[in-house]
Amino acid sequence: MSREVIEKYAQAVYEQIVDIGKRLAESLGLADSDYLKGWPCQFRINKYNFTPESVGSSGVQLHTDSGFLTILQDDEDVGGLEVMDKSGAFVAVDPCPGTLLVNLGDVAKAWSNGRLCNVKHRVQCREATIRISIATFLLGPREKEVVEAPPEFVDSEHPRLYVPFSYEDYRKLRLSTKLQAGEALALVRTPS
Numbered sequence: 001m002s003r004e005v006i007e008k009y010a011q012a013v014y015e016q017i018v019d020i021g022k023r024l025a026e027s028l029g030l031a032d033s034d035y036l037k038g039w040p041c042q043f044r045i046n047k048y049n050f051t052p053e054s055v056g057s058s059g060v061q062l063h064t065d066s067g068f069l070t071i072l073q074d075d076e077d078v079g080g081l082e083v084m085d086k087s088g089a090f091v092a093v094d095p096c097p098g099t100l101l102v103n104l105g106d107v108a109k110a111w112s113n114g115r116l117c118n119v120k121h122r123v124q125c126r127e128a129t130i131r132i133s134i135a136t137f138l139l140g141p142r143e144k145e146v147v148e149a150p151p152e153f154v155d156s157e158h159p160r161l162y163v164p165f166s167y168e169d170y171r172k173l174r175l176s177t178k179l180q181a182g183e184a185l186a187l188v189r190t191p192s
């Protein structure tokens with residue numbers, strides 16, 4: 001893949017992700033749909049070299065994405081992605097060429113004061129082959145700014161659930177505690 005193709009792709013997905021973020025805000029009744037202006041994005045191509053020995057094991061352990069929104073372009077032939085439903089059961093996300101998958105992370109849950117749900121997922125190795133996925137993560141506010149639910153999401157029936165935190169600090173907290181599946185959010189809960 002040439003650099004030019006990757007840059008063009010990354011730019012197009014970035015525009016998509018910002019657009020989805022704006023629509024999310026509108027759907028939640030937020031007046032300011034520009035809230036995510038300047039939020040950094042991370043782009044990653046995942047390549048899994050699945051061997052016969054790895055069949056049945058995890059290629060990526062159960063986790064939530066730490067940021068706000070993820071757009072995933074999954075391998076068109078090789079399955080393995082599984083999301084966890086509310087009951088804790090895994091649901092396979094089978095390949096669907098020509099589609100993108102949108103996923104919400106921990107920042108979305110905190111920013112929305114619990115209205116949006118971070119989704120636990122993992123990648124299982126199903127067959128000995130190469131699997132490729134392309135992930136674009138809209139992370140959260142820039143350094144020195146904080147993840148904080150806007151006032152529209154907070155009232156007497158919906159008290160503020162989380163203390164304001166910077167995305168960088170939260171990411172470090174997830175790494176140092178090894179709480180990769182959203183549990184670290186409990187550590188930034190508002191004291192009751």
Ligand SMILES: O=C(O)CCC(=O)C(=O)O
Binds near residue numbers: 046
């Ligand atoms: O490869 C996939 O299908 C998912 C990868 C993933 O969950 C991630 O990069 O956060």
Ligand SMILES: [Fe+2]
Binds near residue numbers: 063064065
């Ligand atoms: Fe993920």
